[in-house]
Amino acid sequence: MKKLIFLALLLSSLTGWSQSPIAYDFFDQALKKAETGNLKGAIADYTKAIRADPLFAEAYLNRALLKQKSGDIKGALDDVNKTIIIEPKKGDAYTTRADINYKAKNYTGAIEDCTISITLNPKDYIAYNLRGLSNIHIQNKKNACADFTKAIKLGSQSAVKNKKMFCK
Structure with missing residues (x-):
């Protein structure tokens, strides 16, 4: 019984760490829009990715970069700070915040x-x-x-x- 409970906890924690496939779809769409210069569309798709997975650090960081580029410094700072909270050892997040x-x-x-x-x-x-x-x-x-x-x-x-x- 103890093994079964341990296995259930282990599996539930692993699924909690995995990224949502929907979040990845929105993330990919955002990347494509950003490449074509559609900053508003890319920001909107990163927001959708974050809604699908609130711990998607890379989506926060990418959205921060686009917000900074579009002049939303406060929004960029909020997003990069969230990235650092989620992944405190993500060096490029600190470089991004340094740039801001x-x-x-x-x-x-x-x-x-x-x-x-x-x-x-x-x-x-x-x-x-x-x-x-x-x-x-x-x-x-x-x-x-x-x-x-x-x-x-x-x-x-x-x-x-x-x-x-x-x-x-």
């Missing part, structure tokens, strides 16, 4: 998020470059130049330009 913070001129927040992202993914050259730019804004040239150098080693072309501009 950077554009909102919250350079300290951007630096903190880039640092978390780099801890989770030490090869994230976007986070190094963005942290470097944020450090420039808070007048920390030494750290900025070190970040640009690391980003360049990891393959960032933007960091090459930034280093030439800010690290003379």
Whole structure:
């Protein structure tokens, strides 16, 4: 009897972790719409995917990116924060939030998020470059130049330009 109860609990927890096929369908539709530039349609489909599976972190993150692109900074921040709650070790979510913070001129927040992202993914050259730019804004040239150098080693072309501009 104990084995049967354990098996039932195990199976119910596994089905709880699996993504809804309907959510994946909406997610795929959203990707296609985003590729063609239909941001509103893509956002609507990501919303449907999230309704079908409220723990679909990738749908929240993709929707955050599109909301940011369309100018809905608060909505983008809400979605990326939800992504981080669902998957706290998702490095690209922190890089996305850092980018939102950077554009909102919250350079300290951007630096903190880039640092978390780099801890989770030490090869994230976007986070190094963005942290470097944020450090420039808070007048920390030494750290900025070190970040640009690391980003360049990891393959960032933007960091090459930034280093030439800010690290003379």
